Amino acid sequence: MSAIIEQTIETYGIENWGAGYFGVNRKGHLIVRAAEGDNLTADVKEIIDDLGKRGINTPVLLRFPQLLFGQIRKLQKSFRNSIKEFDYNGGHMCVYPMKVNQNRSVVEEYLREGKRYNFGLEAGSKAELYAALALEQAEDSLLVLNGFKDRDFIKLAFAGAKAGKNVVIVIEKLSELDHTLRLAEETATNNAEAILPMIGVRVKLYSKGSGKWEKSGGEAAKFGLTTTEILEVIRRLTEAGRIEMLKLLHFHIGSQLTDIKRIKNAMKEAARTYAKIRQMQIPIEYLDVGGGMAVDYDGSRTSFESSANYNAQEFANDVIYVIKTVCDDEDVPHPTIIQESGRFLTAYHAILVTNVQDEIETVVEDITAPMTLAADDPQVVKELHDLRESITGKNYREYYHDALEHREELFTMFNLGLISLEDRGKGEVLFWDVCEKADGFAQQKKYVAEEFDELRRLLCAKYLANFSVFRSMPDNWALEQLFPILPIHKLNKKPTEYATLCDITCDSDGIVDKFVDLHDVKPVLELHKLEKDEPYYLAMMLVGAYQEVMGNNHNLFGVPHEAHIYIGEDGYIIKKVIQGATLGDALATVRFDAAQLHDQFRRNIVQRIKDGEVSTKEGNELIEYYESQAESYTYLSPNGSE
Secondary structure (H helix, E strand, O other), X not given: OOHHHHHHHHHHOHHHHOOOOEEEOOOOOEEEEOOOOOOOXXXXXXXXXXXXXXXXXXXEEEEOHXXXXXXXXXXXXXXXXXXXXXOOOOOXXXXXXXXXXXXXXXXXXXXXXXXXXXXXXXXXXXXXHHHHOOOOXXXXXXXXXXXXXXXXXXXXXXXXXXXXXXXXXXXXXXXXXXXXXHXXXXXXXXXXXXXXXXXXXXXXXXXXXXXXXXXXXXXXXXXXXXXXXXXXXXXXXXXXXXXXXXXXXXXXXXXXEOOHHHHHHHHHHHHHHHHHHHOOOOOOOEEEOOOOEOOOOOOOOOOOOOOOOOOHHHHHHHHHHHHHHHHHXXXXXXXXXXXXXXXXXXXHHEEEEEEEEEEEOOXXXXXXXXXXXXXXXXXXXXXXXXXXXXXXXXXXXXXXXXXXXXXXXXXXXXXXXXXXXXXXXXXXHHHHHHHHHHHHHHHOOOOOXXXXXXXXXXXXXXXXXXXXXXXXXXXXXXXXXXXXXXXXXXXXXXXXXXXXXXXXXXXXXXXXXXXXXXXXXXXXXXEOOOOOOOOOEEEEOOOXXXXXXXXXXXXXXXXXXXXXXXXXXXXXXXXXXXXXXXXXXXXXXXXXXXXXXXXXXXXXXXXXXXXXOOOXXXXXXXXXXXXXXXXXXXXXXXXXXX
């Protein structure tokens, strides 16, 4: 491997956040491995070129189901190792929270691999439950139902139990228990041998999580029952003769839990609650530790919001050890541990690849070769010229401050009508030239002053990327979640540009200006100079969790094209291609009917033909073109192509 490629891997942090799934080949192309550290790889640039020949242009979402399988195995292996090491007498199962990514292909691929380990599903709404009841799960897996429920939701859960699913209704508030008990009574009246769902209770822990979602836990959390309410559930179930239905204790302290200490504290509290309930002769078998297992998006292995200071094995060790210790102390059986780690399972398997459409011009781009001064130029322009000509590595900071003062003076004089538009333009060019030189000197220093970090951000290129942040990376916009971003090619060449990314929505928030870095958050990303008539592709990594289902229709940019990739001995196979949203599809989401729009447009053109404003030939061409666009992609054609 060349020194440049090694430097590139370090620049983009691939080995830090990639979990062994990603790398760079000798061509300088991004590769995806079939499994962690595997020799079977797929070349992402070749995949994009192949799709382009099939008429599938970027942006396109690439799915690699084998990475989903890899995460399932990694999770199962970690807990298997911990159970053996600590002599834990209970088991471990996982239920995939459908809310993380309800895409049918994702759920079915998860179940295909997960049924080997009795991994099941978690549904938090009637729609998710409706879908889950028809899917094939392992016979011994669970279907855990979280979220607030009405009678219809709970009745659907009873139908699932009758259909052979191991349904667990997690009680979030006491009214749900009332519905459950009434339906249990109705079912038993009609059939004494009726199969009933299990019941779980969600406890509201005192312990809180860490990171952006830490308010999901603690006493002010949205979900969960207090200690008093849990005792009331036990009392009502006992009085109704249904205490045998209570099988699970559940808690959840937040998503993307970054700090293992917070997790251990919550485990201790939950395990103690489980133990005390077991000592009341309540037949609880399962302890659901919720989700929240973090993905290390920036690779720093810290408690930073986009990272995690633990790995899968450390997480499993702490969960098993803490629960075993408490249970042994209280002399109660070890429960089967249920886990809902959807983010950890799905984040890695999906990559959004898009093209850079163009560079958005800034004032810096307008700087021309050194200009000559005229005798009648204003003094402020002459002084800016002198700064540009005499700035050095020793005086650059002082001269930069002087340039800032002169620019203010330039604008003030223009607003007072004392200088011409030409004078202002010449002064601006000179100012930005001073800034560019000052930045060059600053970046050579061992320690870069904060003001020059800001200047670097101001001077950087703005690359127009053919995607919508709101559709494909909503957590970046809404929560400043970091996602690794890097080119899929030219990785054997040193990047020479510093850039931020702008999406194609007409919204000033449609930008990406915070990037993954091992020690900090970078305000700019190292990229290559755009070459005319040569495509430049970027990959947004680890977008498989939440981004698709949370994406919105801002500016009516629809779902991108999608391709499912299998990596084998002979390279990659494109197993499935799903066309992205058309204009007609996007408009239908806001209740516009394409046929009705066609009729209205046609009537308008016919009237203009009657009025003699367009010819019949022109009118027919306009109608034909307009109607054809209903089937076109909502994103831009790469490099202006048809």
